Amino acid sequence: MINLTKIIAAVLVLLALALGGYAWLLSRQPPPPVVAAPSAAAAGKTVQAQTFRVVVAAKPLPAGRAIPPDALRVERLTINPAGAFQETAPLAGRVPVIDLGEGTPLIEGQLVSGLALRVxxxxxxxxxxxxxxxxxxxxxxxxxxxxxxxxxxxxGKDVDHSQARLLLSRKRVLAYGGVSIDGMASGMDKNGSAQQQQQQQASRAEAARTAVLAVPVDDVNRLTIAEYSGRLVLALRNPTDMSEPDPKLFAELPTALQPAPPKAGEARRPPLEGLDRAQAGVMAVDFVTGGKPVNLRVPAAAATGAAAPTANAPARTGGSRGGLQVEVIRGDRSETINY
Known part of the structure; x- marks a missing residue:
């Protein structure tokens, strides 16, 4: 019994020595490398390292000038601004609203948009x-x-001398009330109800106080003076009806500003058109009469002894129109009537 106890004690002592030696060997080995978990900052850097196709200015782009195709290029950037473009084709001909330097990404908000693009x-x-x-x-x-x-x-009393006539033919409506051609949806609204969208547009049109028309620049004077002098009426027409009046059948209205005479040896200038005719303008009297000569009352300071005709003294004129004329004076207003 005593021998068995000694044997067990010896085995335990040897086991203890073996475990101690193993522990000593483990303590001599270098620790394994610690793999740190990726932090949120590192994850953010990984996202920012991603690149995007962005159209940038290849050279300075001045405001108010159309963008030429060779002034754009596509670069891969680490940022993707909202409203940026990935292709250069949609940007050719667009107009920036501010000066853009070389390398600046082009964004939709930096370009002219809205109704102006429909003109x-x-x-x-x-x-x-x-x-x-x-x-x-x-x-x-x-x-x-x-x-x-x-x-x-x-x-108000001279109904016989009132007139109604066609002023402008086949003009496109750009906006009516709160509805504009550049803001109209092409199909269903976001809720999928096309009928509801039409009802909303109709309600906005019922409160219309203005209509916006696309008018040739040399007709703007006629439209503005007509609105000031009388009442305008819009007549809706079928868009497939292309008929328009022949301008050659009517005399051209004289301009308020007369063009300068050509210099010696200079060829005769062509008739005014476009912006030149718009700047020359039109006078209200010519607009109403169609540019026909009208005999006006001679001022007293310029009278040469001949009394001005009155309602009781008809006088024959020697103008190109001929016939008899009577000048009717009502207070500070005068009107010449042919008969």
Missing amino acids: AEGERAVAIKADEVMGVGHKVRPGDFVDVFLMLKSD
């Missing part, structure tokens, strides 16, 4: 007053084509 070259967008009668019962919509008629009333 063709040589045209101007002009707003006129609108109401239910003038706007065809508020049935006019952006994109429609209309004829603009003018009603002129010379005096």
Whole structure:
């Protein structure tokens, strides 16, 4: 019994020595490398390292000038700004609203947008007053084509001398009330209800106070003076109807500003057109009469002894129109009537 106890004690002592030696060997080995978990900052750097295709200016782009195709290039950037472009084709011909330096990413908000892009070259967008009668019962919509008629009333009592005529033919409506051609949806709205969208547009049109038309620049003077002098009426027409009046059948209105005479040896200048004719303007009297010569009352300071004709003293004129004329004076107003 005593020998068995000694044997067990010896085995335990040897086991203890073996475990101690193993522990000593483990303590001599270098510790394994600690693999740290990726932090949030490191993850953010990984996302920022991703690149995106972005169109940038290849050279300085001045504001108000169309962008040429060779002034753009595509670069891969670590940022993707909101409203940036990935291709250069949609940007050719667009106009920046601010000066852009070389290498600047092009963003939609930096470019001209809205109704101005719907105006063709040589045209101007002009707003006129609108109401239910003038706007065809508020049935006019952006994109429609209309004829603009003018009603002129010379005096509240002289109904016989009032006139109505076609002023502008086949003009495109850019906006009517709160609905504009550049903001109209092409199909269903975000809720999938096309009927609801049409009802909303109709309600906005019912409160219309203005209509915006695309008008050639040399006709803007006629439109503005007509709105000031009389009442305009829009006549809705079928967009496939291309008929327009022949301008050669009517005399051209004289301009308010006369062009300078050509210099010696200079060829005769062509008739005024576009911006030149718009700057020359038109006078209200010529606009009303169509540019025909009208015999006006001779001022007293310029009279040479001949009394001005009155309502009781008709006089025959020697003008190109001929016939008899009577000048009717009402207070500070005078009117020459042919008969």
